[in-house]
Amino acid sequence: MRTVIYPGSFDPFTNGHLDLVERAAKLFDRVIVAVADNDTKRPLFTVAERRRMAARVLKPLANVEVDAFAGLLVDYAQRRGACAVIRGLRAVSDFEFEFQMALMNRKLNQRLETIFMMPKGAYTFLSSKLVKEVARLGGEVSPFVPAHVEKALKAKLKPRRR
Secondary structure (H helix, E strand, O other): OOOEEEEEOOOOOOOHHHHHHHHHHHHEEEEEEEEEEEEEOOOOOOOHHHHHHHHHHHHOOOOOOEEEEEEHHHHHHHOOOOOOEEEEEOHHHHHHHHHHHHHHHHHHHHOOOEEEOOOOOOOOOOOHHHHHHHHHOOOOOOOOOOOOHHHHHHHHHHHHHH
16 A cells, blocks of 8 residues: 655644645545644644644545644654655745755655645745735635634634634
């Protein structure tokens, strides 16, 4: 069984993430969307919340599961029996960082391949960071995230009463 890991913070899970997962699900027997537990990024949502949001939108995809991990991706991939990692490239600016990470992962585990995928043109500008910023400022995020993610963003970012 060919297993691929799609790691990320997914804070929150966007339609761009969904696009990559759907396409990866056609290429691999099993896709594991691995929510990274990385507090250095100061996430808006907890790991459990991010897992639930991703799992809800990905439920119809029979060969996709959602998990969480902490520590080195290569160690997690080995534990899960993955042969590859999927990384999304939206723009040339993503490439340098992703290339360095792929080379480091290869140095740590030569059997783990990194596959770069570009999102559909409609999502090339989309990032979780931008979605959160638009939501914080009261903008419309429904074109960028699944409906339940939009609802979670609004609930998390609702103005506090004084």
